[in-house]
Amino acid sequence: MSQALEKVDELPGVHARISTTKLGKAKAVISKIALVALAISVSTYFVKRPFGIPIGKAFEDATTSADLCPQVDELVPEKNGVIWESLQDTYSTEEFKARAVDWLGGAVRIPCVFRLQFRVVCHLNLELTIVNTYGLLYVWKGSDSTLKPLLLTAHQDVVPVLNTTIDEWQHPPFSGYFDGEKIWGRGSCDDKSGLIGIMSAIEVMLEGGFKPTRTVVIASGFDEEGASSLATTMLERFGENGFTMLVDEGSGYGESYGRVIAVPGIGEKGSLNVRVKVTSPGGHSSLPPPHTSIGMLAELIVQYEKNPFEVHLTRGSPTYKSAQCMAQHAPGISPSLKKHMLLAEHCDGALRAAEQELFMNRAFMSLVGTTQAIDIVEGGVKVNALPEQAWAIVNHRISTESSVSATKVRDIELLESLASNFNLSYTAFGAHISDVDAPSYGTLTLSDAFQGGLEPAPVTPSGTDAAPFQLLSGTIKATYNSHRNIPGSDTIIVSPGIMSGNTDTRFYWKLTDHIFRYGHQEGAGGGSLPSGVHTVNEAISANNFVEIIRFFTTLILNVDESSLP
Template sequence: MLSLSEKSSRVSSVRTRRSPTFVCGALIAAILLSIQISGYLPVFWVFFGQQLSVKGSCPQVDALLPTQNAHVWERTRAQMATGVFKARAVDWLAGAVRIPTESYDNMQAVGVDPRWDVFADFHAYLAGAFPLVHERLTLRKINTYGLWYEWTGSDAALQPVLLAAHQDVVPVEPSTVSQWAYPPYSGYFDGHRIWGRGSSDDKNGLIGVLSAVEVLLENGFAPTRTVVLALGFDEEVSGLEGAGELAKALLETYGADAFAFVVDEGAGMVETFGIVAAFPGVAEKGYLDVVVRVAAPGGHSSVPPDHTSIGILAALLVEYEENPYALQLSRESTPYHTFQCIAEYGLTVPAAVKRIVADSATSDTALRALEGILGKDPLYRSQIGTTTAVDVVHGGVKSNALPEQAYAVVNHRILAESSVGAVKEHDTALLLLLATRFNLTYTAFGVPISSEAGAPARGALALGEMYALEPAPVTLTAGAEARAYRLLSGSIKATYDTRVGADAGGETVAVVPSTMSGNTDTRYYWGLSRHIFRYGHGNSAGVGPDEMLNGIHTVNESIVADDFVEIVRFYVTLVLNADEAGGL
C-alpha cells in the first residue's frame, strides 16, 4: 500500500467539464465565484499584502491504490468499466427508486402508522437484488426497518468501519407531479440519467454501498477488517426511529469509539476556479428551533389595543432579522481550512485573495479582512456564523377577534465553535428590551427573566426549545491522528484518477475539508467514532453545466448513470484500502 503520509500532489485543471454536486459543494462553488467581484476586495490589500504563497496550507496525499488486494481491485475495476455492469447498476438503482419509501413529519410509531409498511417491500427488493450480500453478511433488523449488516472480518483486533445511508426519501408533492420530466417513481433511464425520487438522495449512496459489497463478494473478496452497514429509514424527518435506534444497538455491541471511521451521505465533487475539488464534510453545524410565543388579552377587534399579540410578535421577529449573529472566522475552523485549500490549488483565484489568505495565517488584520470578504456573500456568510431564519408564523382565528396567542418558530444553524447554550443566551438577551417596552412578563427556556414588578403586565413572552442539536465534533484532517482522513482522501483520488477516460499519470482532484450546514444521520453516531465523514462521491467527467444540480428535494431528481457507477467504484476502493490499512 502507498504511504498515507501527507504530501503535495498535482491537482486537476479544468476548462470545460462540470460535475454533479451535493448542497455543500454547490454552496462553495457559488461562494468562490462571487468573491471574484472586485468590489469585495479591500483595495489596500491588492497593493500592500505581505505574502502571495499559500503553498503548504492544504496538504494532499497521493492516490491510494490497493496493494495486498490489488488483484481484486483490478478485476472489479475491469468489471465496472463494462457496459454490462453499467446496465446492471442502472437496474439496481432504478429498482430501488420505484419503491416510494416516503417519510413524513407527522408519522406515528413503527407498527402503528401503516405508512411505514412500504419499507418491508423495499427490504424484499434488496434481498432479491443483492443475493450474495444477504447470503454472506449477517443482517439484523432494528426497530423493524433499520438495517444492520455485518461483514465479519478475519481479524477481530482491527476496528471495523461503518458505512451509512438512509432508505427514506422526501415525499413528492402531488401538485408537482406534472412538472417531472418522467414520473417520480418510474426509475426511468433515458440512456444518460436515472430519474426519480431518491436517485440522488440517498438511494444512490445506499445502493452504491450494497452494489460494491455484492461486486466484491462476486470477486472472491473476504475482508480482514469487519465492515458494518447501517441503513436508517427516517433521516428526512429526524432519524430518531432509524439511525437513532441503530446507533444504540451498535454502541451496545461494539462499544464507544469502536469504529475506525464512519462514512455517510454528504458533499461530492465540484469544479471551481479551474480545478476539480472533493468536499468531504468533517464538521456539521448545530441546530436549534426556538418557539417565540406571545400571549395577550383577547376581545373584539373594534376596540383594539396599541399592539396585538401578532403586532408584538412581528416586532420581535424584526428584532431577530435586524440583529444577525456576528461572523466568526477563526484559524481553527473548518471553513477557514476550506478556503485555504481553494486559495492554494485554485488556478484562477484572484491574486489579491491569495495574498489575504496567505497573510491571514499570521495576521489578525488579514483574517478580519478575509472574514469581511466572505461575509459579503450570503452563502458563505452562512458558513462562518450562526444563522437565523423565521420559518413558521401562526396567530389569530378570526378577523374580528383580537388574537390571544401568536407564535413563530425561529431556526438557527449553529456555528461549530458555538453551542446551543450560547444561542439561547443570545436570543434571551436580544428580546429583553422589547419585552420591557411592551410590558410583557418574560420567560426564556423555562427560566423567568422578568415579571409583573410594579405594574400588571399587558401580556407574556415565552421562548421555548422545540428541537436542539449541538454542533458535531470536528474530525481531524491533519497530524498523526488523521490517518482515516488520509485514507479517505487517497481513496477519493484513486477512484477519480482511474475513472473511465482518465489520462494515465494525469493530474488529480483536490480533497478539501468542508462543513455541512444541514444535518445527517451521523448526529447519532458521534459516540461510535472520532472520524466521521459526510461524503458522496461523484464523477466529474463529461457532465454538462445544466446538470450540476440533481433535483434533490424537488422536481426532476435524477443522477447520471456514469456518476452512479463511480459511486460504486469509490466504495469498492475504500473498502479494499481500509482492509489493508493496519494503522487505522
C-alpha cells in the same frame, strides 16, 4: 534568524510559536536603548500593506510558499490490487451500467420508507439485524477480529412529495425512470444512491470472491436521519470508539474557481429550533388594541431579520481549512484573496481581509456562522376575533465555534427591549427574564420547539498525521482517476469542509473520532449537493452512480489492507 522573522513568532494563529519566554529573557538582558533601536530596525524592514497589515518581505515570501493544504497521492489498493483492477474493468462496461441503473431505479420506485431486500449474494454472506422495525444493520465479517470495523451509513427513506409539486416533476417522483443519461425520482440522490452504491459494491466484490480481512458494517437508518436506535445497538455490540472510521452521506466534488475539488465534511453545525410565542387579551376585532399578538410577533420577527448573527472566520475551523485549500490550489481565486488567505494563519489583519472578500459569497458566509430562518408561523382563528396568541419557529444552524447555550443567550437579549416596549412578561427557556410580579399586557415566551438543541459535532482530524483522512483523500483521487482512466495525483484536490445540514452521524459521535460526510456525488461548486435534493426533479446521472459504486469499492479495499487500528 532575522529580527523580522523573530517578530513573526508573536503573531496569533493556530500554529503560532510561543515567544513570550524568549521575549522575557530578552528584556532581562537588553537595555531600553537597545529595544528602541530594535523597534526602529523592524519598522524600517516592514512595509505597510492594505488593511494596516505590517508584512515583512521575508515573512510574506515564506508564508505564501507554505503548504497550507497538503495533498496525498492517489491510493490504489495493493494487497487487494488484483480484484480492484478486475472490478475497474467491470465498472467500465455498458453491461454493468445497465445493472447499476436497474438497482437504483428499483430502489427509487419503492416510495418513502422501505426495506430493500438486496440480492441473494449479500444475504448469503452478510449478517443482517433488524433494528427498531425498519433499521437495517449489516455486518460483513472479516477474518481479523482485532481490527476495528469500517462503518458505512445511509438512510433508506426520502423527503415526502407534496401534492402541489407533483405536476412540476419532469418524471413522476417515484418512477425510477432512466432517460439514457439520468435516473429520476425521489431518493436518486438523497440518499438511496448512497445505500445502493454501498450494497452494489459489496455484491460485486462478493461475486468476485473477495473475503475481507477487516469487518465492514453497514447501518441503514430511517425516518430521514433518525438512526438513534441503530447507534444504541452498535454501541452495545462494538463499544465506544469501536470503529476505525465512518463514512456517511454528504457532499461530493465539483469544479470551483477553476479546479475540481472534493470536500469531505469533517464537521457539522449544531441546530436549535426556537418557538417565539406571544399572547395577549382577545376580544372583538371592531375594538382593536394598538398591537395584536400577530402584530407584536411580526415586530419580533423583523427584529430577528434586521439582526443576523455576527460572523467571523476562525482559524482551524472546517470552513477556514476549506478556504486555505481554495487559496492554495484554485487558480480562479482572486490574487488579493489568495495572498490574504495564505497570510491569515499568522496575521489578524490578513484574516479579516480574507473574510471580507469570502463573505461576498452569501452561501460560504452561511456555512461559517450561525444562521437563522423563520420557517413556520401561526396565529389567529377568525377575522372578527382578536388573536389571543401567535407564534413562529426560528431555525438556527449553529456555527462549529458556537454552542446551543450561546445561541439561546443571543436570542434572549435580542428580544428583550421589544418585550419591554410591548409590556410583555418575558420568559425564555424556563427562566423569567422580566420581573415576574410586574403587571403586563401579555406574554412573550421563548422555548425549544421540538426536542431541544443539537450541539455542533466534534471536528474530525484532517491534518497530515490524520491517517483516516489521508486514506479517504487518496481513495477519492484513485476513484476519480480510474473512472476517467487518467493518471496523476493533482487531477482533483481534496479539501476539508463542512456539511450544511445534519446527517445520521449526529447519533454516532461515540462510535469513532473519524467521521466523514462524503458521497462522491458530482455537483457544482466544489462539493455542493446536486440540484433536486429535497425538492422537485431529483435525479442523478448513471455515470456518476457507477462512480459512486467504484468509490465504495476502492474505499473498502483500501481500508481493508490499511494499517489503521
